[in-house]
Amino acid sequence: MSKKFYIETLGCAMNVRDSEHMIAELTQKEGYEPTENLEEADLILINTCSVREKPVHKLFSEIGLFNKRKKEGAKIGVCGCTASHLGEEIIKRAPFVDFVLGARNVSKITKVLHTPKAVEVDIDYDESQYAFGEFRSSPFKAYVNISIGCDKQCTFCIVPHTRGEEVSIPADLIIQEARKAAQSGAKEIFLLGQNVNNYGRRFGSDHPKINFTELLRRVSEIEEVERIRFTSPHPLHMDDEFLEEFARNPKICKSMHMPLQSGSSRILKAMKRGYTKEWFLDRALKLREMIPDVSISTDIIVAFPGESDEDFEDTMDVIEKVRFEQIFSFKYSPRPLTPAKDYENQVPDAIASERLTRLQARHNEMLDEMKAERQGKIYQVYFEELRPGGMVAGRTDNNWLVQVKGSEELLGRTLDVKITEAGRLYGYGEVIA
Numbered sequence: 001m002s003k004k005f006y007i008e009t010l011g012c013a014m015n016v017r018d019s020e021h022m023i024a025e026l027t028q029k030e031g032y033e034p035t036e037n038l039e040e041a042d043l044i045l046i047n048t049c050s051v052r053e054k055p056v057h058k059l060f061s062e063i064g065l066f067n068k069r070k071k072e073g074a075k076i077g078v079c080g081c082t083a084s085h086l087g088e089e090i091i092k093r094a095p096f097v098d099f100v101l102g103a104r105n106v107s108k109i110t111k112v113l114h115t116p117k118a119v120e121v122d123i124d125y126d127e128s129q130y131a132f133g134e135f136r137s138s139p140f141k142a143y144v145n146i147s148i149g150c151d152k153q154c155t156f157c158i159v160p161h162t163r164g165e166e167v168s169i170p171a172d173l174i175i176q177e178a179r180k181a182a183q184s185g186a187k188e189i190f191l192l193g194q195n196v197n198n199y200g201r202r203f204g205s206d207h208p209k210i211n212f213t214e215l216l217r218r219v220s221e222i223e224e225v226e227r228i229r230f231t232s233p234h235p236l237h238m239d240d241e242f243l244e245e246f247a248r249n250p251k252i253c254k255s256m257h258m259p260l261q262s263g264s265s266r267i268l269k270a271m272k273r274g275y276t277k278e279w280f281l282d283r284a285l286k287l288r289e290m291i292p293d294v295s296i297s298t299d300i301i302v303a304f305p306g307e308s309d310e311d312f313e314d315t316m317d318v319i320e321k322v323r324f325e326q327i328f329s330f331k332y333s334p335r336p337l338t339p340a341k342d343y344e345n346q347v348p349d350a351i352a353s354e355r356l357t358r359l360q361a362r363h364n365e366m367l368d369e370m371k372a373e374r375q376g377k378i379y380q381v382y383f384e385e386l387r388p389g390g391m392v393a394g395r396t397d398n399n400w401l402v403q404v405k406g407s408e409e410l411l412g413r414t415l416d417v418k419i420t421e422a423g424r425l426y427g428y429g430e431v432i433a
């Protein structure tokens with residue numbers, strides 16, 4: 001009987017891709033099979049996130065539960081960003097954990113598996129040229145990593161401490177991976193990196209000069225690729241060449257994530273974001289001008305230390321001007337190892353909650369207006385997922401989630417859909433062609 005593993009993945013798309021890489025290594029090199037049933041697993045993995053997911057004490061209570069439920073002799077491994085920043089402290093606090101594997105050490109999964117109490121959390125480790133086996137959770141959409149780590153030092157963010165300095169993956173490896181995925185049916189290629197449009201700044205070995213715009217062009221030349229998405233771009237690196245390629249290239253989906261964080265230039269400086277309110281507005285409004293149907297999503301942190309009423313009004317002003325289709329908004333919360341956690345001027349929680357509520361309420365009003373505009377419209381939808389109740393879900397080019405009645409035969413196809421019921425973040429429709 002083959003051995004089984006259970007894996008829980010928290011956090012962002014990069015973690016999803018890291019889990020896919022671990023799954024490929026375990027199944028192809030170690031003879032494991034996946035299971036959804038924790039009690040029958042021989043190996044239990046939790047791929048953690050330190051950005052927004054569970055606070056550390058919740059992680060320990062969760063692995064404590066895993067330990068109670070696991071079958072005798074089963075191993076537990078803690079992986080990902082929290083593994084990187086806590087390292088051996090995890091085994092000290094939870095001695096039943098068998099190994100700790102940091103976010104930049106994914107290729108060592110087969111090594112830690114056989115090394116009792118292994119802790120592999122080196123954030124300088126370079127696995128940018130490691131050839132992982134093939135595994136994808138969706139046959140219709142392929143995540144492809146283009147870089148590892150991040151060179152920015154945003155004062156609220158722990159990622160540079162968990163994923164290390166930025167290293168780009170060689171362009172030929174990216175093209176080869178994207179081509180292989182597209183030829184096996186994944187018509188949508190999703191390029192991943194902490195800061196994608198900084199691509200090409202540093203490679204692990206000699207590499208011809210290439211930037212993200214050129215990489216996008218090369219991916220779009222793969223015949224079988226129909227759609228290209230990417231996350232996350234940084235507003236600072238949104239130069240004209242990049243925006244023009246984004247607008248001009250028909251294979252690049254017209255949905256841009258522009259993480260604003262704050263609309264106040266003063267707070268952006270304290271966050272070390274490297275751009276101003278004016279720069280952000282200029283880029284976002286240029287995008288709207290070039291592509292009337294573009295959708296722009298963003299991340300906003302309210303009540304960063306020192307944020308005054310006036311600073312918050314600047315954020316509200318950007319929201320009014322850009323009219324984001326989606327906002328991921330959070331109250332500032334201090335993260336370990338970050339400079340901002342020690343800033344003295346922390347904003348009281350009651351004020352933070354008030355600001356967040358006001359921002360979300362105003363954004364919901366805007367979404368209601370957008371929703372009315374979508375009713376009855378026709379969109380091209382690429383179907384990629386079966387949903388309960390005989391529904392199939394897909395996304396429009398500008399990343400709006402649409403569901404229709406249907407079955408497997410719609411999967412992997414791009415069809416015209418008329419919207420019959422528009423919601424704030426998703427809609428229902430019927431296929432018309």
Ligand code: SF4
Pocket residue numbers: 150151152153154157158159160194195234
């Ligand atoms: S750009 Fe800033 S927020 Fe994004 S991962 Fe890097 S340090 Fe964190």
